[in-house]
């Protein structure tokens with residue numbers, strides 16, 4: 001048996017109702033064992049999560065693996081079952097072509113019946129995939145009629161693990177989990193990050209139905225599942241009201257979907273360390289200020305780096321500035337101006353929904369273009385031209401979308417300045433950032449009039465308010 005030293009292992013969380021990740025651990029364990037058995041060295045494990053019925057189109061890990069294969073960084077692939085690797089025959093074609101071009105012949109599956117280590121293995125895989133597609137079609141047809149009937153009556157589908165928030169009958173609210181769903185939703189709608197609420201769930205000891213810790217993807221999946229606001233979903237579509245009572249209101253549900261399914265937000269940012277990171281501009285050159293502590297004291301500053309066009313002339317101590325900005329933000333939340341601004345800028349749910357659609361369509365178009373370019377269907381120039389045009393759209397739509405959804409965040413804090421002031425120190429950084437961002441777009445920091453001055457000179461701070 002040939003030795004392989006840069007093996008790719010691929011696993012995918014299949015689309016199941018509860019969004020559990022039990023399956024993937026087993027897939028990975030089995031694949032690792034197979035690599036050991038063959039004396040192969042695993043270079044990377046690629047794991048995709050397409051749990052959400054709404055956003056299952058993208059598989060970033062799979063794409064990354066294809067790129068690694070195409071560029072010659074992988075010499076074998078181990079996957080638990082072919083159906084983990086490909087959902088549509090066209091994907092298999094693409095995969096097969098990539099492997100052929102990269103001269104990667106060792107594609108191993110663990111379902112017991114296929115080993116593609118020799119000769120025309122990929123051709124065999126194609127045939128098997130075609131057969132598998134037919135078989136699942138037949139099975140689906142048999143079950144489809146019954147499932148459709150149940151769905152139209154609004155009753156839940158039984159089988160598989162129960163959904164989070166509901167007891168085994170899938171109708172009664174789970175007394176421990178339903179309140180958790182409400183609080184999680186409220187925090188996200190108030191602008192807290194998914195990373196932060198996921199950490200909170202973890203620290204509060206809340207587990208998934210399968211007893212696992214939460215991940216941002218699985219939290220997003222339950223918060224955007226229309227089941228939570230009393231809708232019956234069938235084959236990825238809302239088909240009508242369900243028989244169970246909603247845990248969240250439909251309005252909350254729509255807002256959650258808008259906020260959480262925007263492709264621009266689908267990245268896990270690393271935790272920020274400073275309250276005003278990214279919100280401060282240099283009054284000298286306009287660039288973003290960065291955290292630059294000095295002698296153990298936190299500072300924001302215009303930092304000079306080789307090749308960067310920054311002036312390096314503005315620094316301000318973080319503690320005094322943050323105290324000042326927070327006070328101004330909380331004051332502003334209770335001000336008549338903020339209320340008036342809200343009234344004058346009514347939300348437009350239909351527009352936001354249209355924008356979310358357009359953003360998602362443009363993102364898909366970008367992927368299609370990249371595929372066409374990779375396949376040689378279009379030239380680099382054509383690709384670049386089309387991409388630039390779509391990117392301009394995308395940027396404009398994202399800006400407007402952000403403005404519309406931002407309004408929701410402000411609404412949650414308006415008139416609560418005093419209340420927040422009392423609880424400020426007990427809020428975690430992510431929630432503090434959410435409050436500040438709801439009101440403050442950015443602040444420009446001017447150069448110090450008298451360098452070395454001890455206190456804070458408020459005249460140096462020029463805020464741009466959202467409301």
Ligand SMILES: [Zn+2]
Nearest residue numbers: 282285302311
């Ligand atoms: Zn500067």
